[in-house]
Amino acid sequence: xxxxxxPPLESSATSxxxxxxxxxxxxxxxxxxxxxxxxxxxxxxFFDRESDSTPSRVIRLDPATNxxxxxxxxxxxxxxxxxxxxxxxxxxxxxxRGLRFDPAKLLLDPYARGVVIPTTYDCEAAxxxxxxxxxxxxxxVVDPSKYDWEGDLPLSRPSSRTIIYEMHVxxxxxxxxxxxxxxxRGTYAGLVEKIPYLRELGITAVELLPVFAFDxxxxxxxxxxxxxxxxxxxxxxxxxYSSRRDALGPVDEFRDLVKALHRAGIEVILDVVFNHTxxxxxxxxxLSFRGIDNPTYYILEEEGARYAxxxxxxxxxxxxxxxxxxxxVDSLRYWVEEMHVDGFRFDLASxxxxxxxxxxxxxxxxxxxxxxxxxxxxxxxxxEAWDAAGLYQVGSFVGxxxxxxxxxxxxxxxxxxxxEPGAVRRxxxxxxxxxxxxxxxxxxxxxxxxxxxCHDGFTLNDLVSYNQKHNQENGxxxxxxxxxxxxxxxxxxxxxDDPAVEALRNRQVxxxxxxxxxxxxVPMILMGDEVRRTQHGNNNAYCLDDETTWFDWTLLAxxxxxxxxxxxxxxxxxxxxVENERRRVSLNTLLQEAKKAWHxxxxxxxxxxxxxxxxxxxxxxxxxxxxxxxxxxxxxxxxEFELPNLGDGQPWxxxxxxxxxxxxxxxxxxAAPTVPGDTYRVESRSVVMLxxxxxxxxxxxxxDL
Numbered sequence: 001x002x003x004x005x006x007p008p009l010e011s012s013a014t015s016x017x018x019x020x021x022x023x024x025x026x027x028x029x030x031x032x033x034x035x036x037x038x039x040x041x042x043x044x045x046f047f048d049r050e051s052d053s054t055p056s057r058v059i060r061l062d063p064a065t066n067x068x069x070x071x072x073x074x075x076x077x078x079x080x081x082x083x084x085x086x087x088x089x090x091x092x093x094x095x096x097r098g099l100r101f102d103p104a105k106l107l108l109d110p111y112a113r114g115v116v117i118p119t120t121y122d123c124e125a126a127x128x129x130x131x132x133x134x135x136x137x138x139x140x141v142v143d144p145s146k147y148d149w150e151g152d153l154p155l156s157r158p159s160s161r162t163i164i165y166e167m168h169v170x171x172x173x174x175x176x177x178x179x180x181x182x183x184x185r186g187t188y189a190g191l192v193e194k195i196p197y198l199r200e201l202g203i204t205a206v207e208l209l210p211v212f213a214f215d216x217x218x219x220x221x222x223x224x225x226x227x228x229x230x231x232x233x234x235x236x237x238x239x240x241y242s243s244r245r246d247a248l249g250p251v252d253e254f255r256d257l258v259k260a261l262h263r264a265g266i267e268v269i270l271d272v273v274f275n276h277t278x279x280x281x282x283x284x285x286x287l288s289f290r291g292i293d294n295p296t297y298y299i300l301e302e303e304g305a306r307y308a309x310x311x312x313x314x315x316x317x318x319x320x321x322x323x324x325x326x327x328x329v330d331s332l333r334y335w336v337e338e339m340h341v342d343g344f345r346f347d348l349a350s351x352x353x354x355x356x357x358x359x360x361x362x363x364x365x366x367x368x369x370x371x372x373x374x375x376x377x378x379x380x381x382x383x384e385a386w387d388a389a390g391l392y393q394v395g396s397f398v399g400x401x402x403x404x405x406x407x408x409x410x411x412x413x414x415x416x417x418x419x420e421p422g423a424v425r426r427x428x429x430x431x432x433x434x435x436x437x438x439x440x441x442x443x444x445x446x447x448x449x450x451x452x453x454c455h456d457g458f459t460l461n462d463l464v465s466y467n468q469k470h471n472q473e474n475g476x477x478x479x480x481x482x483x484x485x486x487x488x489x490x491x492x493x494x495x496x497d498d499p500a501v502e503a504l505r506n507r508q509v510x511x512x513x514x515x516x517x518x519x520x521x522v523p524m525i526l527m528g529d530e531v532r533r534t535q536h537g538n539n540n541a542y543c544l545d546d547e548t549t550w551f552d553w554t555l556l557a558x559x560x561x562x563x564x565x566x567x568x569x570x571x572x573x574x575x576x577x578v579e580n581e582r583r584r585v586s587l588n589t590l591l592q593e594a595k596k597a598w599h600x601x602x603x604x605x606x607x608x609x610x611x612x613x614x615x616x617x618x619x620x621x622x623x624x625x626x627x628x629x630x631x632x633x634x635x636x637x638x639x640e641f642e643l644p645n646l647g648d649g650q651p652w653x654x655x656x657x658x659x660x661x662x663x664x665x666x667x668x669x670x671a672a673p674t675v676p677g678d679t680y681r682v683e684s685r686s687v688v689m690l691x692x693x694x695x696x697x698x699x700x701x702x703x704d705l
Contacts, residue, residue: 016066016074018073023083023141025080029077036089038293042072052133053131086136087292088106101291107292110292113251115140126286144334149259156342157204164525169186170240171527171549188242188250188254199266207270213233214231224543235334267380268343272345277317279314299316299354310388316358329369329370349384360391363398380403384405385405403446403448403522405454406451408434410451415486427515428598433519433521450516451524456482458487461534462487464487466494468493469537490508508685509562510565517569518689593621597617597620599616616629616632618630628691631690645678659686
């Protein structure tokens, strides 16, 4: 069996080890190890430059001395960090049985800690027959120990004190208005420059859209895979997000970002994609896994001839295969131990509950491997508890430590504020931690990650500005993207100069933000929602790397009231601002511990009927001398709500009324004005939050928590 030759082959080095997998820097050189059960021959190939077509060195591994069980391994003396490398793997080519070896293709090491993508990279070349070395991605030898963390460690912030900001590394600073220098715009370094903004906003964790190296060409012709949900590596940071052009630059620059965020008290959560890869279906490119051991890494159907697709992306990773399970856990452990990240949000996590035949498992091994891994103890694990093939596990995702994106919170809050019949009772449940969904598991409210918008779908501005998606720029005749948006344009489709419509939209934006931030659970807001960022009605902007998706920093001056609204909401949720002799507690803690009662326009008389559009939540914590009264009116007319007579001489104070003009829409807690009388008029489509406190003038603590 012949393998394409580069320069004259060297004799295989010995004294190598099968463990650990990948390229490991050891004394005197580097140990390389690759798993392939069905390969017949393996070459390790070195390059001097990322766009080189001819290897600088080729080492053919001898099956007799460089293979142990299914692991191909070799020690190469004199190799140092920064070395570029790849593999060529030969074996049977029988697509009908799932065997897709192609010895002409240069393949990425699945465990490569670094990746370089040449300017000549061509996804199509990886689909065609023939050598693709000049246009292929290449691995980079990395020594993770060669970095000074200066004592940094993951922050381990409790979920009860977490506010998540879902963001895109490139999109956050790529816009010319960001004020970031040209070289750093759209990079890890650019994000570092904007950390003061994140602190001012009050968020405590950034959830980064995929930063694993991905194929930007995995998208329709002429567009770009902007979101990054097409991974080629599970260990290497995406090199295009680095301002440094050297091979080791992305790894160190990402760690610089993590260290800087931690110094600011902000955790780093990664959106990870362990459900598919950029290799796609049978017509896709051979980049790595397919050419190394296709039947191991993917769920195959029709005796191996066809890729199962539970992801909508052409293939499905075989997550419960022992080798893939180990790779996933090794990846997570690497990002925690060597890159110091604080948590992970698992894209289409329910796919990891499927077996090799695609059937859901009651106790998926990979999910329990992740949860029981000691190195991940205390790490935030968040599941998108559904997949693209109909499996929906919100409220039933396996495990004890997992949090869940609460898609029902999103849908029910949207329904309430657009006036859908029957939404009041569902909204009430979502606001107190969704006990209807999670109560049977005996878990804390923070199992629910509450959000109204995320990267996938309308921005918050567009949710109140468009009834229909407008995805024409995606090149699919507006067929792509969800049709069920549960949005309401407030009477006009798209931008408007009508001041009444604009005022209503602004109020609705604040309504959504208020409910998200005051509900029990972990709140998450989408990048730019705090300044009404728009995508012009595009609800699937995965392929647009332009001003459609970038954060436009001029919006700060256009919508300062919304930004201020979010900042004060965040500050009040987290600050330990209620003091007595025993303890300090946060607003979120108070709401969890308080005795709660539901009301309507009359006390203790909520209207749960399909025609109801308003509800009030009263919360009392006698031990702290605190009462809250939250009123939500999605009706199209004002309503007069009775207020409880507390009988202790303390007046009600108004913290929030989204119908009022700024700065009266939300007040600094200690400066909240008193409310006279025993009723409160709540304007149409608005949210009001009233409170009383034994010490309303207490100064809140501002120390970093």
